[in-house]
Amino acid sequence: RKEVEQDPGPFNVPEGATVAFNCTYSNSASQSFFWYRQDCRKEPKLLMSVYSSGNEDGRFTAQLNRASQYISLLIRDSKLSDSATYLCVVNRGSNTGKLIFGQGTTLQVKP
């Protein structure tokens, strides 16, 4: 089983749609969770951290379910510029700086 699993997609959605990505992780000791965005042939960039109570940043909402070891990202009112690969990222255990990156979910937003 992969340490971080994501549906690779692609998710093809029209502009304005709401889309949700899910991710599961295997290490119950993980304490840090993030979503990164990666554009084609570019470096990953931090989109948002994920907190236990859930958190929102504009059109983006992240949720964490520790009991199920599950993380989600919701994008509302999709824009063309949201087209990218979204990486689910967790740390490797308590008090370690090392992160495990999922292989990513590709989103294509169409006009």
Next chain:
Amino acid sequence: DVKVTQSSRYLVKRTGEKVFLECVQDMDHENMFWYRQDPGLGLRLIYFSYDVKMKEKGDIPEGYSVSREKKERFSLILESASTNQTSMYLCASSYRGYSNQPQHFGDGTRLSIL
């Protein structure tokens, strides 16, 4: 803004050459990382350093070594380059001491070994 700078965006080298990839960060981060990214395999950790002169092997250290002589600089060395080391190499840095610290990446180096 955090700035992580990698020395080259594109690099072409020959089989058997010794290759140096350099990375510099300006945020006084303790942790620095080298990854490679290949289609279908995602990001894989090569080496990690949590302090000057300290290093730790990642998941795929074979054929690589690293050097951290100064806090801001982390070098990746391909001892004798081979064609299977053709890849995108990404350097990242983060603070140490808190669990919820994201990593910040450089632009990446696309390395081709001929």
